[in-house]
Amino acid sequence: MRVAMIGTGYVGLISGACFSEFGIDVTCVDKDKVKIKRLQAGEMPIYEPGLEDLVSTNVVAGRLSFTTDLKATVAAADAVFIAVGTPNRRGDGHADLSYVYAAAEEIADAMNGYTVVVTKSTVPVGTGREVEKIIRCVRPDAHYDVVSNPEFLREGSAIEDFMRPDRVVIGTKSQRAKDVMRHVYRPLYLNETPILFTSRQTAEMIKYAANTFLATKITFINEIADLCEVLEADSQDVAKGIGLDGRIGSKFLHVGPGYGGSCFPKDTLALVRTAQQSGQPLKIVETVVDVNDARKKAMAERVIVACDGSVNGKTIAILGLTFKPNTDDMREAPSLDVIAGLQRGGATVRAYDPEGMAEAKQMMEGVEWCKSAYETMPDAAALVIITEWNEFRALDLHRVKQLMGQPVMVDLRNIYNPDEMAAAGFRYSCIGRASLPPS
Numbered sequence: 001m002r003v004a005m006i007g008t009g010y011v012g013l014i015s016g017a018c019f020s021e022f023g024i025d026v027t028c029v030d031k032d033k034v035k036i037k038r039l040q041a042g043e044m045p046i047y048e049p050g051l052e053d054l055v056s057t058n059v060v061a062g063r064l065s066f067t068t069d070l071k072a073t074v075a076a077a078d079a080v081f082i083a084v085g086t087p088n089r090r091g092d093g094h095a096d097l098s099y100v101y102a103a104a105e106e107i108a109d110a111m112n113g114y115t116v117v118v119t120k121s122t123v124p125v126g127t128g129r130e131v132e133k134i135i136r137c138v139r140p141d142a143h144y145d146v147v148s149n150p151e152f153l154r155e156g157s158a159i160e161d162f163m164r165p166d167r168v169v170i171g172t173k174s175q176r177a178k179d180v181m182r183h184v185y186r187p188l189y190l191n192e193t194p195i196l197f198t199s200r201q202t203a204e205m206i207k208y209a210a211n212t213f214l215a216t217k218i219t220f221i222n223e224i225a226d227l228c229e230v231l232e233a234d235s236q237d238v239a240k241g242i243g244l245d246g247r248i249g250s251k252f253l254h255v256g257p258g259y260g261g262s263c264f265p266k267d268t269l270a271l272v273r274t275a276q277q278s279g280q281p282l283k284i285v286e287t288v289v290d291v292n293d294a295r296k297k298a299m300a301e302r303v304i305v306a307c308d309g310s311v312n313g314k315t316i317a318i319l320g321l322t323f324k325p326n327t328d329d330m331r332e333a334p335s336l337d338v339i340a341g342l343q344r345g346g347a348t349v350r351a352y353d354p355e356g357m358a359e360a361k362q363m364m365e366g367v368e369w370c371k372s373a374y375e376t377m378p379d380a381a382a383l384v385i386i387t388e389w390n391e392f393r394a395l396d397l398h399r400v401k402q403l404m405g406q407p408v409m410v411d412l413r414n415i416y417n418p419d420e421m422a423a424a425g426f427r428y429s430c431i432g433r434a435s436l437p438p439s
């Protein structure tokens with residue numbers, strides 16, 4: 001069994017490395033020559049815990065390789081996975097399928113013998129049918145099936161998610177393609193991971209429904225948190241109280257500055273557009289998109305309020321830039337909105353992130369980049385925690401206080417305890433809980 005992975009980004013690289021760990025021969029292809037050169041030299045182009053070891057073990061074992069040569073790789077493959085990006089199209093928010101369709105054309109041109117072409121990218125319902133048509137058009141003689149196999153891994157715990165998924169979804173009606181996919185996922189099949197065979201459209205829909213549901217859950221608890229603030233209830237206890245209900249579940253009930261990342265924002269918006277175009281608008285998801293966008297923008301205002309109504313001429317220290325911990329991914333990160341809002345208010349921003357700064361530097365201007373958490377703090381008017389990296393959970397509060405002069409913390413992830421912060425002499429503001437003045 002030989003697998004070709006087209007697109008060696010977060011999903012392609014991690015899936016490719018994990019399939020090779022399953023014992024399959026995998027070649028990861030990318031158009032980005034620099035990325036492939038780095039991978040060939042044993043350097044990871046992204047930060048993901050455990051990835052470097054996984055890749056090097058499988059490269060040494062001869063099961064995993066990297067190339068820009070799509071043609072030769074596809075010709076030798078039994079299954080070709082498309083894992084290219086599907087960003088929102090500029091202007092209208094629909095999923096931009098140009099990378100998927102371009103990859104399909106190249107694959108069609110290179111296929112040799114029966115091939116299963118698998119869309120792992122998140123694609124709108126009906127894309128599999130289009131991919132099938134494109135391949136037929138380029139290669140009327142080709143022998144192939146097009147399968148949908150959406151990916152559910154989360155950055156930061158991606159390897160564990162891939163190796164021990166809650167389920168694998170495979171969309172195809174072809175028995176031959178099902179057999180190939182069973183073989184590719186053999187270790188998961190053997191350890192009785194639920195493998196759900198559906199139609200292609202259903203598999204495509206499952207991915208969007210899953211992401212929009214989770215985005216809705218986050219947005220719901222965020223709105224409840226805002227109400228808790230007004231009514232003097234504690235949203236963290238509310239989340240616990242409802243999360244213990246088995247029908248609700250405790251995951252994705254952490255209040256914060258709004259969801260970001262490479263998936264939820266683009267997938268919610270793309271599904272909204274698909275639904276509108278189909279004449280079946282999804283009012284709930286439309287609202288989720290609007291509420292979350294507004295929330296991310298409103299976070300800067302919380303900092304301004306904590307700074308007595310103005311950040312003009314003040315220095316603000318920012319801890320955490322990535323959209324969540326344990327990744328270097330900055331796509332749609334709430335930090336982008338928070339920092340832009342503070343800069344508009346006249347603040348000087350100093351920032352530190354353990355892994356995200358190389359990316360962040362390409363997306364933001366006018367920020368003073370620091371090499372450690374404490375380097376952000378001297379004389380800052382407020383310290384803002386945007387991403388809950390572990391190293392920010394146990395700051396030396398005495399040192400923080402000394403560096404800042406006037407200790408004001410805005411904790412957008414609720415990683416500190418309001419009573420303890422008050423006792424330590426901080427003016428502490430958090431989300432969905434009573435914010436306490438200094439003792």
Ligand SMILES: NC(=O)c1ccc[n+]([C@@H]2O[C@H](COP(=O)([O-])OP(=O)(O)OC[C@H]3O[C@@H](n4cnc5c(N)ncnc54)[C@H](O)[C@@H]3O)[C@@H](O)[C@H]2O)c1
Binds near residue numbers: 121151
């Ligand atoms: N990142 C995640 O956490 C995640 C999780 C689940 C699903 N997904 C979905 O997986 C897909 C990929 O996401 P990603 O985050 O890995 O994207 P990414 O931008 O990190 O990587 C995409 C890669 O594809 C390459 N590429 C584009 N066209 C190509 C072509 N014709 N031939 C070879 N390489 C090509 C690009 O150079 C890039 O390296 C998206 O549809 C996304 O929605 C992502």
